Amino acid sequence: MKVTVVGAGAVGASCAEYIAIKNFASEVVLLDIKDGFAEGKAMDLMQTASLNGFDTKITGITNDYSATANSDICVITSGIPRKPGMTREELIGINAGIVKAVSSSLVQHSPNTILIVVSNPMDTMAYLAAKATGLPKHRIIGMGGALDSARFKYRLAEALGAPISDVDGMVLGGHSDTGMIPLTRLATRNSVPVSAFLSADRLEQVKEDTKVGGATLTKLLGTSAWYAPGAAVSSLVQAIACDQKKLFPCSVYLEGEYGMNDICIGVPVILGKNGIEKIVEMDLSDAEKANMLESAEAVRKTNGLLEL
Ligand SMILES: NC(=O)c1ccc[n+]([C@@H]2O[C@H](COP(=O)([O-])OP(=O)(O)OC[C@H]3O[C@@H](n4cnc5c(N)ncnc54)[C@H](O)[C@@H]3O)[C@@H](O)[C@H]2O)c1
Numbered sequence: 001m002k003v004t005v006v007g008a009g010a011v012g013a014s015c016a017e018y019i020a021i022k023n024f025a026s027e028v029v030l031l032d033i034k035d036g037f038a039e040g041k042a043m044d045l046m047q048t049a050s051l052n053g054f055d056t057k058i059t060g061i062t063n064d065y066s067a068t069a070n071s072d073i074c075v076i077t078s079g080i081p082r083k084p085g086m087t088r089e090e091l092i093g094i095n096a097g098i099v100k101a102v103s104s105s106l107v108q109h110s111p112n113t114i115l116i117v118v119s120n121p122m123d124t125m126a127y128l129a130a131k132a133t134g135l136p137k138h139r140i141i142g143m144g145g146a147l148d149s150a151r152f153k154y155r156l157a158e159a160l161g162a163p164i165s166d167v168d169g170m171v172l173g174g175h176s177d178t179g180m181i182p183l184t185r186l187a188t189r190n191s192v193p194v195s196a197f198l199s200a201d202r203l204e205q206v207k208e209d210t211k212v213g214g215a216t217l218t219k220l221l222g223t224s225a226w227y228a229p230g231a232a233v234s235s236l237v238q239a240i241a242c243d244q245k246k247l248f249p250c251s252v253y254l255e256g257e258y259g260m261n262d263i264c265i266g267v268p269v270i271l272g273k274n275g276i277e278k279i280v281e282m283d284l285s286d287a288e289k290a291n292m293l294e295s296a297e298a299v300r301k302t303n304g305l306l307e308l
């Protein structure tokens with residue numbers, strides 16, 4: 001199993017590290033445009049192999065896509081992160097050009113690859129990668145919902161005073177400060193609805209804290225987060241590489257599902273060796289459906305800025 005990660009920055013390196021530590025891939029290629037940077041990150045990570053007990057071989061390369069040839073899975077993390085006070089959407093001017101060029105180069109060298117898009121604004125970048133590469137829809141996956149759901153579970157556990165392993169919950173919709181839809185109605189603590197423990201006001205607070213999860217970390221760190229994003233990407237990569245058939249919310253190209261067309265947005269999917277094996281259609285409440293449409297409208301507005 002060969003995995004390429006483009007962008008050896010904070011998220012790319014974290015993702016490579018988690019993939020290696022989980023020890024399911026034979027090879028990870030890190031590629032970056034900055035001279036020597038990916039090589040340095042790969043060497044540093046390889047020097048943790050005997051300490052962390054993994055056999056995955058990590059190599060680094062400066063902008064030479066021949067080294068990525070025949071990758072089973074490619075992850076795109078290249079592009080700029082936001083600074084405090086910015087939205088993810090403001091990154092489109094620089095990141096669209098990067099994602100378009102990178103996705104085309106990757107697919108040129110690995111025509112059968114499954115592409116995971118991480119760069120922001122992620123739903124629009126996944127849509128752009130789908131259009132730029134022409135890959136079938138089951139092989140283009142935007143990562144956002146897996147991270148947002150992890151943050152939702154963190155906030156739920158905090159409010160409940162419960163261990164995170166007790167908590168289940170999911171976030172649908174666009175990966176943006178206003179577009180995320182944490183499904184509080186369906187969240188549970190060991191099968192008991194969380195509303196049995198938390199007031200409507202407290203649940204509303206959990207929802208709001210989840211939606212601004214990325215912005216909160218960006219304010220604290222001065223740049224956006226990387227540990228949970230890297231871990232989330234590695235979980236998607238593992239689900240595909242190990243054919244786990246796990247369910248994650250991912251940003252995927254819709255053709256009629258959830259009543260939407262020609263958009264990438266977060267919905268539940270089953271991930272296995274073929275990439276997206278199924279888009280799962282949930283029975284949403286009227287309010288959740290309205291939230292999805294509103295979220296999609298915002299993603300479409302950002303998509304409208306693309307030069308396709
Ligand atoms: N989808 C998500 O949930 C999620 C989570 C976290 C971060 N992100 C996004 O991921 C992106 C990366 O974030 P980061 O914190 O790792 O940033 P970073 O600046 O640490 O790393 C980005 C790397 O991309 C490289 N790069 C730039 N242009 C390139 C190109 N054309 N080819 C190859 N490499 C190139 C840079 O040299 C840099 O090393 C940002 O857009 C950020 O917003 C998304």
Ligand SMILES: O=C(O)C[C@H](O)C(=O)O
Pocket residue numbers: 081082088120147175213214215217218224225229
């Ligand atoms: O918040 C960001 O800009 C980065 C990422 O999308 C995140 O949610 O951590």
